[in-house]
Amino acid sequence: MRLQDTLSNSEQMLDISKKIRVYLCGVTVYDESHIGHARTIIVFDVLRKYLESKGTTVDFVQNFTDVDDKIINRAELENTTAEQISSRYIQNYFNDFDGLNVKRATNYPKATEHIDDIENFIKKLIEKDMAYVSKNGVYFSVSKFPQYGKLSKKKIDELQLGARIEVDESKKDPLDFALWKFSDVKPLWDSPWGKGRPGWHIECSAMSIRYLGENFDIHGGGRDLIFPHHENEIAQSESFTSKQFAKIWMHVGMVTINGEKMSKSLGNIKSIKHVLDNWGSNVIRLFCLSGHYSKPIDYSEELLKENLTKWRQAETCYYELIHANDENHDSKIKSLIEESSKEFDNALESDFNTHLALLAFFKLVKEVNHLAAEEKLDSNDAKIIISEFERMLEVLGLIIPKITLEQKREIDNLITNREQLRKEKKFQEADKIRDKLNEMNIELIDHKGKTIWMRKEKIKADTQ
DSSP states (O other): OOEETTTEEEEEEOTTTTTEEEOOOOOSSSSOOBBBHHHHHHHHHHHHHHHHHHHHEEEEEEOOOSSSSHHHHHHHHTTHHHHHHHHHHHHHHHHHHHHTOOOOOOOOOGGGGOOHHHHHHHHHHHTTTEEEEEESEEEOOOOOOTTTTTTTOOHHHHHHHHHHGOTTSSSSSEEEEEEEEEEESSSSSOOOOOOOOEEEEHHHHHHHHHHHSSEEEEEEEEGIIIIIHHHHHHHHHHHHSSSOOOOEEEEEEEEEETTTEOOOTTOOBHHHHHHHHHHHHHHHHHHHHHSSSTTTTTEHHHHHHHHHHHHHHHHHHHHHHHHHOOOOTTTHHHHHHHHHHHHHHHHHHOOOOOOHHHHHHHHHHHHHHHHHHHOOOHHHHHHHHHHHHHHHHHHHEEEEOOOOOOHHHHHHHHHHHHHHHTTTHHHHHEEEEEEHHHTTTTEEEESSSSSSEEEEEOOOGGGG
């Protein structure tokens, strides 16, 4: 597999025959997660699911920032504690992302549970003369790390000019960043330098190295984290270990709304709960994967509707496959499966191009639906196709609820009874069965020689 590495600005090989260790910067838990968070986490979820589908073991670590000025401010506003705020939004996070069919990480470390690791990290940086204590806290000395700016491609001289606007006189250099902030506001911890709490950047370095080792495979996050967060992580981590930090830096593009960045001031933030309630997990996942992961994607109802239409085609495909009972051995379905499968895998292994992978998936869907409409879908071929269809669904994290044999028989019997009642002109009784089928979300699909049924996912936005 090849992935674009932000640091080298080139594609790097990822050896998927070995265990892959991934660290993904998670959310700061002071508010609801939004569609921008969803895109980053869904992209990495599909990456992980694809690797695991190939038999690769993935050690996946995603942190929670549960100590931060935003959390403390929110707690003050609500007259509660920072711990209660972070606990609430961590629980909401799991509700949201379980609902989006995101596989849980191997570990979800929290900053507050790793204060000792963070303190030991800072001690070593001070010993190496890469950090110093000032009246406001402990700072990393950027001038001691000559490669600073290598990830973001920013030059120290230019950064210093910009940084002088907000000068903290206790810092030796405007670019120096906080490793430990002195404070008497809870939550706070004792440290060798004074009471306070860790800076934002240090937690990810301490926890990623603790769980994945000093040099791991992929470090990921949104593009907005490249500077200063990931730049600072590299500086302090490589100063700490004297080794390369992550082998590949993978960054996901922002979700915009009408071309603008989501922000509270514009009032255009779309929470995951809102989009999940209205569109369901499958449509959201298709939307988040519809463009190349590294590029921005614009949120719009029109794009969600387009993805809903595509999802309905995928649902139809599944039910055509499970109902297939024709015998037509002239179809070229085996070559279609091989072609679609190869295109799907090649797309994901070539800088994880989910857009092209979706094209391969829907190419298979379209062809199956076409064969079914022409009554050329062979039942034996259908069994072969469904295996590949379900593999792609699994990798993409899409879910069509399985129908048990018992449920299938029950629905088939209801439809047979309805047809018989209609023949007998017992329309009132036939309508009762139709109403029962509607309640079960069953839709009938007419073919030339038969009628089959499908169970459509109930999507609120589809009925509005």
